[in-house]
Amino acid sequence: MDFSFTEEEIMIRDMARDFAQKEIVPNVAEYDREERYPIEIVRKMASLGMLGSIFPPEYGGSNMSHMGLALMVEALSNTCQMMGSAAGQSCALQAAGLYYYGTDEQKKRFLLPFSKAERLGGAGVTEPHSGTDVAAMETMYEDKGDHFVLNGAKTWIGGAGHADWFITFATKDKALKHKGISAFIVERDFPGFTTRRFHNKVGYRPATTGELIFDNCIVPKENLVGAQGEGFKVAMASVENGRMVVSSRAIGVINACLKECVEYAKGRIVFEQPIGRFQLVQSKITDMVVGLESAQFLNYRLAWLRDKGVTRARKEAAIAKMYATDVLMRTVVDACQIFGAYSCSDEYNVGRYYRDAKFFQIVEGNNDLQRVLIAEITLGYRR
16 A cells, blocks of 8 residues: 555645635634634635535536545644535535436536535434434435425434535335435425524534424425435445545544644643653653554545545445544543643633544444444454
């Protein structure tokens, strides 16, 4: 495996670093505190081609490599993981599902303005009761001939407060499980569709997370994604890339935590010497370094495999996502120990990192699920 970066990938990484310092650093504390999605920053990212990334040019992208995408997301997440998430939207379900299963008309209608941040999208999968068990969803649909009617609800949906449209999923018969699920594009102004935003969240505060509610929601036939019964395939279209993006974001935050801990440990004087001289602090710094570099290796391996044309890398994606987010959780706990009471103050960023870290272990398949997946593939129980 050759993880050396191309000249273009290095340029992408450096562009993202420069953009983050100029546009994100001066604003992140404010919009995080306000729980505001900074659409003005996202639009500037779109103007630099960050949102379309791996799409071909006809859909607003630049055919970016997966390695380039991973480096870009990591660099942005070094200052704000939510803007890293925005840059990874071409791998998110709403975009990937459309790219792989949508018609050309749907791609031009939704992906082009999506890549330009003119009309943003979201994905509605998780439900109040089914959660990780996608096949057990309770949202139902009926085929009325010239349109569909959806009834049900989705919860903890990113973009509920600001997205213009959502790819969502419903079943025509719960007994059919995977085979009964279909995918639909629901636009914000559709009759029978409403959203409710959650406020005062612990972490991921700018994400405008909330509920999608379908009460006899009317969906035109042209907004069906793929064929009826292919919804589960659409939902799985973004799994490997989505986990790569989450891993990249976690790595960005780990790196930020490490840098700030090193700076603080060299300047904080206790017992007449910098706390960086104490072996216990050095041990925590070492764990951060080893965890960071190991997580990068696993994530770059995943990106390398994707660039080599490996269409499914389920185990490698699960390993990269699980490991990076577990390392992040350990890193932020140690960072708070190093900063002590100052980690409670928004004068320092480690408090924000701590609030976000736990939820990295839950999004894109919680880490307990990743452990089961890795074990079952290794044992041969799952192909």
